[in-house]
Amino acid sequence: MHADLVKLLDLQSKDAAVTDVDRRLRELQAEFAVLDRAMQRAREALEAARRAAADGARRRDELEAKVESYRVLQDRRVLRLESVRNPKDASTLMAELDLARSVMAKEETDWVRKAEAVTELEAKVTEEETTVAAIDQEQVPERARLDERRRGLEAERATVVGDRETTAERIDKSLRTRYDRLRGSRAQDVVVPLVGGTCGACHTSIPLNRRSQIRSGAILDGCEGCGAILYPSDGAGSA
Numbered sequence: 311m312h313a314d315l316v317k318l319l320d321l322q323s324k325d326a327a328v329t330d331v332d333r334r335l336r337e338l339q340a341e342f343a344v345l346d347r348a349m350q351r352a353r354e355a356l357e358a359a360r361r362a363a364a365d366g367a368r369r370r371d372e373l374e375a376k377v378e379s380y381r382v383l384q385d386r387r388v389l390r391l392e393s394v395r396n397p398k399d400a401s402t403l404m405a406e407l408d409l410a411r412s413v414m415a416k417e418e419t420d421w422v423r424k425a426e427a428v429t430e431l432e433a434k435v436t437e438e439e440t441t442v443a444a445i446d447q448e449q450v451p452e453r454a455r456l457d458e459r460r461r462g463l464e465a466e467r468a469t470v471v472g473d474r475e476t477t478a479e480r481i482d483k484s485l486r487t488r489y490d491r492l493r494g495s496r497a498q499d500v501v502v503p504l505v506g507g508t509c510g511a512c513h514t515s516i517p518l519n520r521r522s523q524i525r526s527g528a529i530l531d532g533c534e535g536c537g538a539i540l541y542p543s544d545g546a547g548s549a
């Protein structure tokens with residue numbers, strides 16, 4: 311086999327190791343994301359509960375102010391009634407007082423209902439706060455495990471990347487550039503075997519004379535179909 315091919319295959323295996331570590335890092339990231347989403351859902355539920363409780367409290371307070379203003383008016387009617395001499399005016403005022411009293415009674419009942427609702431909404435806030443705290447606590451050991459795995463993978467990545475660079479430096483610069491360019495543009499391997507006289511990646515047929523030159527190690531050749539660099543693997547002369 312052509313000496314450069316041996317180096318390229320070595321580089322390709324180092325790149326595969328880097329790709330593999332990157333894939334495991336992405337999987338690990340996805341596990342972090344699951345924890346993050348669970349936490350986010352709990353926080354959103356808490357925020358919603360807080361908003362609902364604040365809205366409820368605002369409605370209760372508004373009604374309280376309304377009832378209070380009714381009470382002031384009612385007190386004035388009572389005062390006026392004391393000074394009214396005309397019986398007709400007095401009975402009109404009495405009717406107003408009765409009507410206002412029943413309206414107030416209704417609003418007060420409504421206020422009690424709203425105040426009870428606020429108590430329930432506040433209990434819900436406390437419940438959601440407990441849930442957030444529990445999830446936070448629950449995730450501590452899991453996050454510690456994931457962090458440890460991440461540190462391990464990052465160290466592993468630094469090693470394989472260093473290894474890859476050392477291997478790459480041993481390769482002729484123009485060939486390295488060709489390899490890197492191909493690697494950046496294709497999902498498949500850059501260096502592929504000749505398989506039954508065809509390119510191992512795209513199955514384009516390789517002319518006989520070039521096949522034998524590749525096998526003898528005389529040339530470093532690329533597939534005309536996909537650009538992959540070919541190496542002999544399917545029979546005689548592949549050493």
Ligand SMILES: [Zn+2]
Nearest residue numbers: 509512533536
């Ligand atoms: Zn090809």
